[in-house]
Every structure is written in structure tokens, then in C-alpha cells.
Amino acid sequence: DAGVIQSPRHEVTEMGQEVTLRCKPISGHDYLFWYRQTMMRGLELLIYFNNNVPIDDSGMPEDRFSAKMPNASFSTLKIQPSEPRDSAVYFCASSLWIRGDTGELFFGEGSRLTVL
Amino acid sequence: GQSLEQPSEVTAVEGAIVQINCTYQTSGFYGLSWYQQHDGGAPTFLSYNALDGLEETGRFSSFLSRSDSYGYLLLQELQMKDSASYFCAVRDRNRGSTLGRLYFGRGTQLTVWP
Numbered sequence: 001d002a003g004v005i006q007s008p009r010h011e012v013t014e015m016g017q018e019v020t021l022r023c024k025p026i027s028g029h030d031y032l033f034w035y036r037q038t039m040m041r042g043l044e045l046l047i048y049f050n051n052n053v054p055i056d057d058s059g060m061p062e063d064r065f066s067a068k069m070p071n072a073s074f075s076t077l078k079i080q081p082s083e084p085r086d087s088a089v090y091f092c093a094s095s096l097w098i099r100g101d102t103g104e105l106f107f108g109e110g111s112r113l114t115v116l
Numbered sequence: 117g118q119s120l121e122q123p124s125e126v127t128a129v130e131g132a133i134v135q136i137n138c139t140y141q142t143s144g145f146y147g148l149s150w151y152q153q154h155d156g157g158a159p160t161f162l163s164y165n166a167l168d169g170l171e172e173t174g175r176f177s178s179f180l181s182r183s184d185s186y187g188y189l190l191l192q193e194l195q196m197k198d199s200a201s202y203f204c205a206v207r208d209r210n211r212g213s214t215l216g217r218l219y220f221g222r223g224t225q226l227t228v229w230p
Contacts, residue, residue, distance in 0.1 A: 033218070043159070043203065043220035056217060091158065102149070102164035103207050105218060109158050 002026075004108035006092050012114045018080040021111045024073055025094030033105060034067055034077050035091040043091070049075065050097075082115045089113070118142040120221035122204055127227045128194050136189045136202050136224045144209030146216050148180050148187045151203045153223070159203060162189070191226070199228045 005024040013019055025032050033048040047057040052069045060067070064083070069075040079086055089112050093105040120140045128134045140148065147166035151159040165171055165180035165187060177190040189202055201223040207216045 035220075042222040045217060045219060048217065093159075102161070103147070103216065103218065104149075104161040104164070105151075105159075107158035107160070 004092055004094050004106055006090075006108035006111050008111055009109065010112045010114075012116065013082055014116050015083055016081045017115075018078065019082045019086075019113060019115075021077040021090050021092075021113070023075045023077070023092030023108060025075070025092070026096075026106055027073065029094035029096045029106070030072075031095040031097060032069060032075050033093040033095070034075070035093065035107075036088045037091060037110070038088045046077070079113075082113075084115045087113055087115050118206055118208060118219040120204055120206060120219065122202075122221045122224050124222065125225040125227070127229065129229050130194055130196060132194050133190065133192050134194060134226065136191075136204075136226070138187045138189075138204035138221060140185050140187075140204070140206045140221075142206045142208045142219070144216075145182065145185075146207040146209060148178075149205040149207060149218065150176075150178055150189045151205060151220070153201045153203065155200075159220075162202075164207075194228045196228050196230065199226060201225050 007022045034046040036044045046059045047067045049069045067077045089110040091107050091110045093107040095105050122138045149164045150162040153159040163178040170179045175192045180187040203220045203223045205218045205220045209216050
């Protein structure tokens with residue numbers, strides 16, 4: 001299995017530009033999570049989907065952030081317009097829910113975003 | 117809301133034993149997970165406790181006390197490659213989701229010296 005695939009791995013952009021981060025979850029997984037990691041705030045849950053439907057977006061910082069999952073094999077996280085404080089590593093993770101199981105999340109390698 | 121507390125850093129020498137504690141506050145608790153993250157890498161799953169007691173997986177063990185809202189990760193026979201950040205994560209119930217949500221602590225940086 002290829003694991004969770006994220007792109008781009010690195011993105012440097014200027015304030016005000018639109019940023020789109022992409023994620024391909026592990027085939028067959030029914031949950032997809034977007035996390036953001038910074039030194040100041042650690043790993044923050046932004047939003048997660050179950051069977052392509054957003055379940056909880058309470059962690060999305062503000063309206064500049066949006067996430068979609070048009071099908072079971074693809075999700076995007078968009079920031080428009082971007083600001084320097086959005087600089088972070090954004091992780092996508094997927095999971096397959098089995099009752100009584102550990103709920104293990106499989107993380108991608110992350111997208112490191114720098115907004116100048 | 118949720119809150120998790122764990123030490124920010126721990127140091128130890130090769131071959132030693134180290135314990136990383138985690139206390140948490142959450143509603144609708146499902147279980148406590150532990151993840152490892154090497155610099156610049158993805159977090160990877162180590163263990164999960166839903167019930168009180170000790171779970172052992174090779175050199176790593178994890179403990180949970182639900183009544184005390186407390187858990188720990190025990191690493192034995194430390195190796196240099198164990199130098200990494202270790203995160204406890206609470207899995208809690210969430211309306212509309214049987215899997216629930218996973219909230220992470222700030223992480224404990226473990227440094228293993230030769």
C-alpha cells in the first residue's frame with residue numbers, strides 16, 4: 001500500500017495568495033483528517049470527514065480555510081487568502097473504523113507551508 | 117473541550133527505561149493513544165488503551181487509568197533511534213461519528229544519549 005499521499009511537500013508563497021493542499025487517503029479508509037502542526041500550538045485538528053462527508057470543522061481557524069472531499073480518494077485544504085501566521089506543516093491522515101479497534105490514524109508526510 | 121498535559125522533554129541514556137506521563141481532560145472518553153514522530157516526519161501509531169491496565173508491545177508499554185484520567189508510555193532498553201517526539205492523544209466521542217476525534221498533546225521530546 002502506498003500510504004497517505006500529500007502534495008505538495010513544500011510550498012512557499014506570498015501573503016494574499018491562494019494555497020491548495022492535496023491528499024490521497026489509503027484506499028478503503030472511510031475517515032480522513034486534516035491536522036496543522038506548529039511549534040506554538042502543536043498538532044491541531046482542523047476538520048475531518050467520514051465517507052466523504054465533513055463531520056466536524058470546528059477546528060478550522062477562520063473562513064479563509066476550506067476543505068473538500070469530492071470522492072473517497074481525494075481531499076483538498078484551501079487557504080484563501082494566505083497569511084504569514086498560516087505557516088505550518090499540514091498533515092492529512094486516514095483511518096478505517098472497525099468497532100473495537102484502535103482507531104489508528106495513518107499520517108501522510110505532510111505539506112510544509114511557508115507564507116512570506 | 118479537551119486538554120492534555122505531558123512533559124515537554126525527557127532525556128535518558130541508551131539501555132535505560134523512561135516513562136512519559138500524560139494527564140487528560142475530555143468528555144465522552146473512548147481511549148488514549150500514543151504516537152511517535154521523528155524530526156520532519158509523519159506521526160506514527162504506537163499503542164492504544166481503551167481499558168485500564170498495561171498494554172505491552174515489544175520494548176514499549178502503555179498504561180491507562182480511566183478513573184485518574186492518566187496514562188503513560190514506558191520505553192525500555194532505550195536505543196538512539198528512539199530519540200523522537202512522543203504524543204499522547206485522546207480519542208473522544210463526537211456526534212455523528214463512531215470513530216470520534218483524536219486530540220493530541222503538545223508532545224514530549226525524548227533525547228537518548230549514548
